Amino acid sequence: MTLSIIAKYAKLIKKIAVAHPAAAFQLLRLGLLYERTRVKRLPPEKIPDAYKYLNVMALDSVRGAMRHPEKAVCVNLFAPVEILQCFGLTPLSVECFSAFMSAFLIEDYFIGYAEKTGMSDTLCSYHKNFAGILESGVFPKPKMALTTTIACDCNVNTFRYLEKKLGVPSYVIDVPYEDTPENRGYLVEQLKELIAYLEKETGKTFREEDLKGYLERENQSLAYQKEYMELQARKYYPSSMTLQLFKLFASHLLPGAPEVLEYYRLLAEDIKKYPDRDMTKIFWVHVLPFYQKSLKKWFDFNPDYQIVGMDFDLDFSDFLDVENPLDALAGKMIRSIYNGPFENKIERIKEALDWLDPDAVIHFCHWGCKQSAGGVMELKKALQEMDMPMLILDGDGLDKRMTPDGQIKTRTEAFLELLQSRRGGDR
Numbered sequence: 434m435t436l437s438i439i440a441k442y443a444k445l446i447k448k449i450a451v452a453h454p455a456a457a458f459q460l461l462r463l464g465l466l467y468e469r470t471r472v473k474r475l476p477p478e479k480i481p482d483a484y485k486y487l488n489v490m491a492l493d494s495v496r497g498a499m500r501h502p503e504k505a506v507c508v509n510l511f512a513p514v515e516i517l518q519c520f521g522l523t524p525l526s527v528e529c530f531s532a533f534m535s536a537f538l539i540e541d542y543f544i545g546y547a548e549k550t551g552m553s554d555t556l557c558s559y560h561k562n563f564a565g566i567l568e569s570g571v572f573p574k575p576k577m578a579l580t581t582t583i584a585c586d587c588n589v590n591t592f593r594y595l596e597k598k599l600g601v602p603s604y605v606i607d608v609p610y611e612d613t614p615e616n617r618g619y620l621v622e623q624l625k626e627l628i629a630y631l632e633k634e635t636g637k638t639f640r641e642e643d644l645k646g647y648l649e650r651e652n653q654s655l656a657y658q659k660e661y662m663e664l665q666a667r668k669y670y671p672s673s674m675t676l677q678l679f680k681l682f683a684s685h686l687l688p689g690a691p692e693v694l695e696y697y698r699l700l701a702e703d704i705k706k707y708p709d710r711d712m713t714k715i716f717w718v719h720v721l722p723f724y725q726k727s728l729k730k731w732f733d734f735n736p737d738y739q740i741v742g743m744d745f746d747l748d749f750s751d752f753l754d755v756e757n758p759l760d761a762l763a764g765k766m767i768r769s770i771y772n773g774p775f776e777n778k779i780e781r782i783k784e785a786l787d788w789l790d791p792d793a794v795i796h797f798c799h800w801g802c803k804q805s806a807g808g809v810m811e812l813k814k815a816l817q818e819m820d821m822p823m824l825i826l827d828g829d830g831l832d833k834r835m836t837p838d839g840q841i842k843t844r845t846e847a848f849l850e851l852l853q854s855r856r857g858g859d860r
Contacts, residue, residue, distance in 0.1 A: 454570035647689030720830035727842035
């Protein structure tokens with residue numbers, strides 16, 4: 434859709450949302466169907482084949498949850514979604530779904546709705562948007578919510594809030610900080626309890642072989658991803674901030690799914706067709722404000738600047754023990770760079786930088802996120818010791834009203850000029 438059409442579409446949804454929530458929901462479904470049809474049949478030529486596939490896969494994931502809300506499970510990015518897939522349930526990420534609402538230009542309406550019903554204006558906008566769309570009735574009540582204690586303290590509170598107000602069953606997994614045999618055992622017991630709960634709720638019997646199949650495909654996907662990342666360190670592979678965000682569907686919402694394995698296979702093969710190029714490479718930390726105009730100019734299909742990695746997409750990069758699937762999932766959660774002391778995150782980011790060899794790091798401090806604001810200076814200090822330039826940007830990854838374009842443009846432009854000077858060339 435063009436921006437003018439999206440704006441008219443958003444205005445109509447906002448107009449009917451309260452009085453006719455079911456109709457607003459159908460409009461959202463229609464919009465996603467239109468977008469899916471457009472990117473499937475008429476994808477822009479500049480988008481690589483693997484990203485065309487990813488684009489459709491991400492849209493299908495959200496559309497699947499909207500077609501069958503009774504099978505949708507609201508999750509945070511760190512939930513053990515492989516288990517949900519074994520039961521035929523569709524993970525619906527609070528963060529990713531809210532980003533879709535921002536793309537539809539309606540996030541401000543649902544954020545405002547949530548605030549009017551009592552949610553704090555300092556709470557994370559992703560969670561306010563998600564709560565607002567459920568409380569308004571525009572999105573039908575999902576089957577349940579599954580979250581972990583990793584990274585974000587909003588997750589548990591938001592899901593418990595929705596359980597209390599709307600009756601959405603909430604299941605919380607408590608993830609210990611340290612990777613010890615005792616802690617893994619504690620987490621495995623929680624996963625067994627989750628499986629028993631899902632067996633009761635769905636009437637389906639859990640098959641360990643199904644889970645092993647997801648983990649095996651996840652390992653195969655990781656092998657392809659590593660092959661791709663090795664090549665991306667020197668090749669220009671056209672991308673955009675939105676497509677970088679869509680990577681989270683593959684790495685966090687549908688890991689181990691057959692279509693995700695195919696995406697990673699395509700990615701590893703497709704990048705071989707692209708040329709080596711001398712360019713400014715950026716490693717991104719925290720959320721991507723994909724809507725931000727100035728950043729889009731630099732990082733959407735620009736052969737001079739490329740985001741070569743982001744911490745969310747690479748928060749766990751170890752192969753999983755397929756023969757011990759529950760222990761493997763426990764280790765995956767405990768060893769996420771977003772779990773435990775902030776020093777863990779710093780060390781894993783430094784490992785990624787050694788691997789990808791970027792020219793600089795950009796850290797986006799998302800308004801309402803204590804985690805991103807609280808540790809940013811520790812990361813900056815560590816990167817200074819590596820002589821790695823780092824730009825800190827402040828704003829909101831979702832709510833366009835909270836991100837000043839002028840300030841971001843000025844600071845980013847000056848930073849990129851500094852990088853050009855360090856590299857001894859002009860763009």
